[in-house]
Amino acid sequence: xxxxxxxxxxxxxxxxxxxxxxxxxxxxxxxxxxxxxxxxxxxxxxxxxxxxxxxxxxxxxxxxxxxxxxxxxxxxxxxxxxxxxxxxxxxxxxxxxxxxxxxxxxxxxxxxxxxxxxxxxxxxxxxxxxxxxxxxxxxxxxxxxxxxxxxxxxxxxxxxxxxxxxxxxxxxxxxxxxxxxxxxxxxxxxxxxxxxxxxxxxxxxxxxxxxxxxxxxxxxxxxxxxxxxxxxxxxxxxxxxxxxxxxxxxxxxxxxxxxxxxxxxxxxxxxxxxxxxxxxxxxxxxxxxxxxxxxxxxxxxxxxxxxxxxxxxxxxxxxxxxxxxxxxxxxxxxxxxxxxxxxxxxxxxxxxxxxxxxxxxxxxxxxxxxxxxxxxxxxxxxxxxxxxxxxxx
Amino acid sequence: xxxxxxxxxxxxxxxxxxxxxxxxxxxxxxxxxxxxxxxxxxxxxxxxxxxxxxxxxxxxxxxxxxxxxxxxxxxxxxxxxxxxxxxxxxxxxxxxxxxxxxxxxxxxxxxxxxxxxxxxxxxxxxxxxxxxxxxxxxxxxxxxxxxxxxxxxxxxxxxxxxxxxxxxxxxxxxxxxxxxxxxxxxxxxxxxxxxxxxxxxxxxxxxxxxxxxxxxxxxxxxxxxxxxxxxxxxxxxxxxxxxxxxxxxxxxxxxxxxxxxxxxxxxxxxxxxxxxxxxxxxxxxxxxxxxxxxxxxxxxxxxxxxxxxxxxxxxxxxxxxxxxxxxxxxxxxxxxxxxxxxxxxxxxxxxxxxxxxxxxxxxxxxxxxxxxxxxxxxxxxxxxxxxxxxxxxxxxxxxxxxxxxxxxxxxxxxxxxxxxxxxxxxxxxxxxxxxxxxxxxxxxxxxxxxxxxxxxxxxxxxxxxxxxxxxxxxxxxxxxxxxxxxxxxxxxxxxxxxxxxxxxxxxxxxxx
Numbered sequence: 001x002x003x004x005x006x007x008x009x010x011x012x013x014x015x016x017x018x019x020x021x022x023x024x025x026x027x028x029x030x031x032x033x034x035x036x037x038x039x040x041x042x043x044x045x046x047x048x049x050x051x052x053x054x055x056x057x058x059x060x061x062x063x064x065x066x067x068x069x070x071x072x073x074x075x076x077x078x079x080x081x082x083x084x085x086x087x088x089x090x091x092x093x094x095x096x097x098x099x100x101x102x103x104x105x106x107x108x109x110x111x112x113x114x115x116x117x118x119x120x121x122x123x124x125x126x127x128x129x130x131x132x133x134x135x136x137x138x139x140x141x142x143x144x145x146x147x148x149x150x151x152x153x154x155x156x157x158x159x160x161x162x163x164x165x166x167x168x169x170x171x172x173x174x175x176x177x178x179x180x181x182x183x184x185x186x187x188x189x190x191x192x193x194x195x196x197x198x199x200x201x202x203x204x205x206x207x208x209x210x211x212x213x214x215x216x217x218x219x220x221x222x223x224x225x226x227x228x229x230x231x232x233x234x235x236x237x238x239x240x241x242x243x244x245x246x247x248x249x250x251x252x253x254x255x256x257x258x259x260x261x262x263x264x265x266x267x268x269x270x271x272x273x274x275x276x277x278x279x280x281x282x283x284x285x286x287x288x289x290x291x292x293x294x295x296x297x298x299x300x301x302x303x304x305x306x307x308x309x310x311x312x313x314x315x316x317x318x319x320x321x322x323x324x325x326x327x328x329x330x331x332x333x334x335x336x337x338x339x340x341x342x343x344x345x346x347x348x349x350x351x352x353x354x355x356x357x358x359x360x361x362x363x364x365x366x367x368x369x370x371x372x373x374x375x376x377x378x379x380x381x382x383x384x385x386x387x388x389x390x391x392x393x
Numbered sequence: 394x395x396x397x398x399x400x401x402x403x404x405x406x407x408x409x410x411x412x413x414x415x416x417x418x419x420x421x422x423x424x425x426x427x428x429x430x431x432x433x434x435x436x437x438x439x440x441x442x443x444x445x446x447x448x449x450x451x452x453x454x455x456x457x458x459x460x461x462x463x464x465x466x467x468x469x470x471x472x473x474x475x476x477x478x479x480x481x482x483x484x485x486x487x488x489x490x491x492x493x494x495x496x497x498x499x500x501x502x503x504x505x506x507x508x509x510x511x512x513x514x515x516x517x518x519x520x521x522x523x524x525x526x527x528x529x530x531x532x533x534x535x536x537x538x539x540x541x542x543x544x545x546x547x548x549x550x551x552x553x554x555x556x557x558x559x560x561x562x563x564x565x566x567x568x569x570x571x572x573x574x575x576x577x578x579x580x581x582x583x584x585x586x587x588x589x590x591x592x593x594x595x596x597x598x599x600x601x602x603x604x605x606x607x608x609x610x611x612x613x614x615x616x617x618x619x620x621x622x623x624x625x626x627x628x629x630x631x632x633x634x635x636x637x638x639x640x641x642x643x644x645x646x647x648x649x650x651x652x653x654x655x656x657x658x659x660x661x662x663x664x665x666x667x668x669x670x671x672x673x674x675x676x677x678x679x680x681x682x683x684x685x686x687x688x689x690x691x692x693x694x695x696x697x698x699x700x701x702x703x704x705x706x707x708x709x710x711x712x713x714x715x716x717x718x719x720x721x722x723x724x725x726x727x728x729x730x731x732x733x734x735x736x737x738x739x740x741x742x743x744x745x746x747x748x749x750x751x752x753x754x755x756x757x758x759x760x761x762x763x764x765x766x767x768x769x770x771x772x773x774x775x776x777x778x779x780x781x782x783x784x785x786x787x788x789x790x791x792x793x794x795x796x797x798x799x800x801x802x803x804x805x806x807x808x809x810x811x812x813x814x815x816x817x818x819x820x821x822x823x824x825x826x827x828x829x830x831x832x833x834x835x836x837x838x839x840x841x842x843x844x845x846x847x848x849x850x851x852x853x854x855x856x857x858x859x860x861x862x863x864x865x866x867x868x869x870x871x872x873x874x875x876x877x878x879x880x881x882x883x884x885x886x887x888x889x890x891x892x893x894x895x896x897x898x899x900x901x902x903x904x905x
Binding site for chain 1: 704705707727728729731732738740745746747748749750751752756759760761763764767770771772774775776778779814
């Protein structure tokens with residue numbers, strides 16, 4: 001007989017992780033009511049995806065950086081630099097869109113290597129290295145752009161962030177293709193969950209009872225399908241959502257199921273213990289920053305595509321949005337803790353809040369204050385929980 | 394007869410789900426040294442936290458009567474105001490501040506709102522003289538050794554006009570000399586009318602110094618022994634602590650010694666930051682299959698440094714010398730390489746260097762050998778849980794499951810996780826650095842049994858320890874280390890504490 005995990009265990013196993021999901025649902029509900037449902041309208045749901053995608057992309061990389069116990073302040077400038085390089089290649093030199101994308105990604109990787117080199121092999125704290133990077137990359141952006149904005153991109157390039165996949169299968173008032181992709185995602189999720197469940201049973205480990213398991217999948221299915229339905233009633237499936245989806249799945253697997261992921265958590269949890277366990281700490285740290293550079297480049301391309309050009313001031317403060325998303329999403333300031341899903345929900349939470357407040361016509365200034373307070377409260381909640389947990393010993 | 398200075402009556406302290414203390418009573422006479430013993434997790438530290446106000450009035454049941462008055466401490470400041478000072482196991486000194494600044498931290502010598510440095514240093518010097526510490530008040534605390542830092546803590550306590558001094562494991566990190574000095578100081582303070590409560594695992598010290606001993610087991614008071622009137626032996630205390638006679642403190646083992654496994658030749662290591670300082674000086678040693686070889690040395694002799702430098706050059710610089718495995722020279726330039734060659738090193742400081750305390754048992758056990766349970770870079774977490782579960786059972790790790798966070802385990806169980814982690818790498822040579830430090834008597838016996846089992850399975854074991862009885866009880870052969878040099882090699886049959894100590898304190902190595 002295989003042991004069964006109760007609902008309560010599932011929820012309390014990681015209060016912080018589940019707490020953020022509950023908070024997210026509450027915020028969505030709150031703003032849905034406050035905006036008379038506009039928040040969840042097809043057009044607005046699409047908008048949120050388009051508007052916050054690049055912060056979410058950055059948050060994925062930032063989460064890994066933070067789990068390893070570092071920080072990266074340079075990503076905003078790097079978004080600007082990679083976007084500018086791409087813009088120069090495409091707009092100024094008339095190259096095709098994909099050459100621009102490759103150029104941007106190459107620059108992102110190079111900058112990531114540069115910072116990784118200093119952090120991992122010279123041993124300079126990431127805070128300093130990336131603070132320097134923030135200035136250096138911003139300066140290079142200005143140089144690349146000769147201090148002026150570049151625009152517009154050709155239509156193909158604009159499609160990266162503004163394009164939709166729709167109409168392949170027709171539809172009457174809603175796009176069948178989008179719904180199909182949603183269904184594929186749900187089935188994929190169900191199959192992978194089922195396989196992991198079977199694996200656990202084969203190893204005679206505790207699993208959730210069948211009703212809970214089915215309820216869980218049904219809930220996810222309903223949310224995803226509702227989301228897909230809303231998208232389908234608007235403009236269809238945003239290409240950027242596809243990019244984001246692939247990144248989320250790839251990096252979730254990378255952090256939770258690979259040796260590399262384990263090494264990242266080990267370094268953040270106890271650096272010395274990781275070293276003495278044979279983890280090649282410098283190499284892992286180096287790769288973490290190279291990866292951050294890569295994701296910053298992806299975000300840079302998406303952002304330049306969305307804003308249809310490159311501006312010297314692009315990406316300003318993006319690093320802080322990404323960092324906030326991670327900490328709201330359950331990262332620990334001392335490292336070793338956090339999940340990609342947390343970063344995404346954290347980022348979405350901030351996104352939904354900002355979007356909701358915009359819809360309500362709340363002043364930009366007030367929005368900033370609210371965002372700051374949410375960050376503070378999320379971390380305070382974390383610390384409060386830790387204290388309670390340690391008092392319970 | 395005078396009234397006791399402290400009475401704690403029927404203290405019960407409950408944490409969610411756990412009764413940490415249940416109806417504990419303790420009575421401390423004025424001017425005595427009162428020892429508190431008990432296994433880890435018995436509730437000693439909790440009791441002291443109740444006493445010092447860390448767990449404030451109202452969070453526990455029972456009464457605290459100090460100096461004839463009932464006390465209701467809300468915080469540690471309240472208890473300090475009454476002259477109760479607690480010195481924790483982990484010292485709470487600021488390394489960058491001077492001795493004098495540390496002593497008067499939070500209690501600064503102030504004149505008209507500004508710190509009077511002359512007065513500060515002068516008073517500090519007087520206090521240092523009282524505790525017998527020959528250091529300048531302006532020396533940064535970080536430059537002092539642990540033993541001296543402990544004395545600074547006591548000086549700090551004295552500056553607060555302490556009536557009751559509580560010491561939590563004061564000698565745990567000290568070498569024998571420093572311990573001796575500290576105990577002597579406690580005796581002197583007693584002569585000046587200061588009462589001390591001392592929590593300790595070192596039973597010989599308790600037997601030597603305490604006037605009475607209260608034994609706590611599983612959150613309850615077992616008994617209070619009068620150490621002066623009665624002949625109380627260490628075995629007697631152990632019996633009270635574990636509720637059974639241990640009989641032998643060390644499990645017997647039949648050593649079947651085989652071929653040489655590891656040989657280190659002419660190993661020399663320099664200090665990582667002070668390049669000209671030689672920490673390990675031309676050391677050579679060897680260990681055979683199924684053999685437990687001890688390394689004895691005082692603190693600073695270079696035991697850990699020797700082990701860590703062999704283990705992937707994790708310590709030191711300008712390392713020279715040769716390492717042979719089964720007679721073939723090998724390179725151990727990185728930890729990875731060392732592990733690959735079948736060398737494992739379980740650190741002396743498991744919290745700092747051994748475990749990822751925020752992660753679960755499973756992750757810690759697999760952390761040094763992820764390859765074993767991975768394919769193409771992907772970790773098979775089901776396999777991982779299975780492996781961890783096997784170790785949890787075979788090593789008798791007391792935890793609800795392998796998903797339990799290691800930071801919440803007791804010291805003994807943490808050590809078992811560390812050992813499991815290294816066993817999972819299937820090592821040929823296991824270097825165990827202070828494997829029983831900070832572990833209670835019952836768990837120590839278990840660890841010893843495990844070590845014997847490893848040796849009996851044909852692994853070579855190097856045991857580094859500060860406790861000579863442990864080395865003598867466990868090892869087939871013991872090397873002594875003094876100031877980085879191997880000063881002797883003693884077989885089991887010749888190993889006595891006196892003989893080892895003589896070799897360990899030798900100024901120069903034997904003439905080569």
